[in-house]
Amino acid sequence: MVAEGGQLYTIEGVAAALIMLTTAYLVVGATAVYTPGDAHISDMQMEILGSDALKMMDTPQNFTDAKSPLRQIVENDDGPTFWKMFNNTINNRSGLFPDHIQFTANYTYRVPSDNSMNSSFLNASRNLTGGEHAVRVTKWVIVTKTLPPGAGPAQDRAVLMEVLLWRD
Amino acid sequence: MGFLVSFSFFFLALVINQSTLVGQTTAEGVIEFPKYDIRDITHVIKEHAQNNGQITDPIHADIVNVSLIRKGAVVNYTLDLAGLGHDPIIDKNNYSLIHYNNGVTEYNENWTST
Numbered sequence: 229m230v231a232e233g234g235q236l237y238t239i240e241g242v243a244a245a246l247i248m249l250t251t252a253y254l255v256v257g258a259t260a261v262y263t264p265g266d267a268h269i270s271d272m273q274m275e276i277l278g279s280d281a282l283k284m285m286d287t288p289q290n291f292t293d294a295k296s297p298l299r300q301i302v303e304n305d306d307g308p309t310f311w312k313m314f315n316n317t318i319n320n321r322s323g324l325f326p327d328h329i330q331f332t333a334n335y336t337y338r339v340p341s342d343n344s345m346n347s348s349f350l351n352a353s354r355n356l357t358g359g360e361h362a363v364r365v366t367k368w369v370i371v372t373k374t375l376p377p378g379a380g381p382a383q384d385r386a387v388l389m390e391v392l393l394w395r396d
Numbered sequence: 397m398g399f400l401v402s403f404s405f406f407f408l409a410l411v412i413n414q415s416t417l418v419g420q421t422t423a424e425g426v427i428e429f430p431k432y433d434i435r436d437i438t439h440v441i442k443e444h445a446q447n448n449g450q451i452t453d454p455i456h457a458d459i460v461n462v463s464l465i466r467k468g469a470v471v472n473y474t475l476d477l478a479g480l481g482h483d484p485i486i487d488k489n490n491y492s493l494i495h496y497n498n499g500v501t502e503y504n505e506n507w508t509s510t
Contacts (some may be wrong), residue, residue: 272427340457385458
């Protein structure tokens with residue numbers, strides 16, 4: 229004779245198996261936004277590199293020369309010097325070949341008459357096409373300059389240097 | 397017993413199913429924290445103060461307005477300078493209260509020149 233208790237165990241087993249299958253279905257169907265651990269490391273490094281380069285360019289070269297190279301570049305709108313100095317700083321590395329980081333730089337100032345913003349292009353190693361994955365770095369510079377150009381005498385102003393950096 | 401265990405697993409799975417898992421990487425956290433912005437803004441404000449700057453200078457309006465529009469950060473500061481705000485014979489130091497807030501990080505500094 230077969231004991232009747234065995235049937236109950238079978239039913240429990242089948243029910244448990246069905247619940248476990250549903251559980252697996254729910255877990256697989258859960259939404260997970262997966263971010264790879266190394267996703268933003270190159271962005272972070274480029275931001276640090278660009279910020280350090282601008283910081284270095286905003287340091288006066290010696291005690292008697294009170295104006296930093298970056299300040300002189302902005303005051304004279306000296307795009308070629310900016311290109312040379314910034315490009316050397318971010319792209320030179322040990323070995324034969326330089327790095328290939330591209331940049332485009334401009335500085336933004338306030339128009340005193342209506343508090344609007346005006347950006348002045350400085351220089352770029354390549355034109356922006358819109359497809360770049362660029363990192364933006366900024367630096368405040370105090371300059372003695374007439375801003376916007378042609379509006380009264382030169383006075384001390386704070387302008388924001390903005391550089392977009394990307395690798396291609 | 398097996399029935400009870402599988403039932404508890406089922407409820408745990410429901411919890412996972414209803415929550416959306418989003419990961420933030422360490423590098424993302426580093427980028428989000430405005431370390432360079434704060435260093436830069438306090439540096440330029442102190443430079444303005446050391447040049448015997450006044451709050452009515454265009455530099456103050458430049459920093460406040462350009463920060464808000466181009467950097468998305470609320471920045472403000474006060475200046476209390478020796479010879480301008482207070483008597484230099486009593487106190488030779490310059491003082492500034494600096495406030496920075498970009499919506500994620502807030503920074504306040506009570507600066508005294510040395």
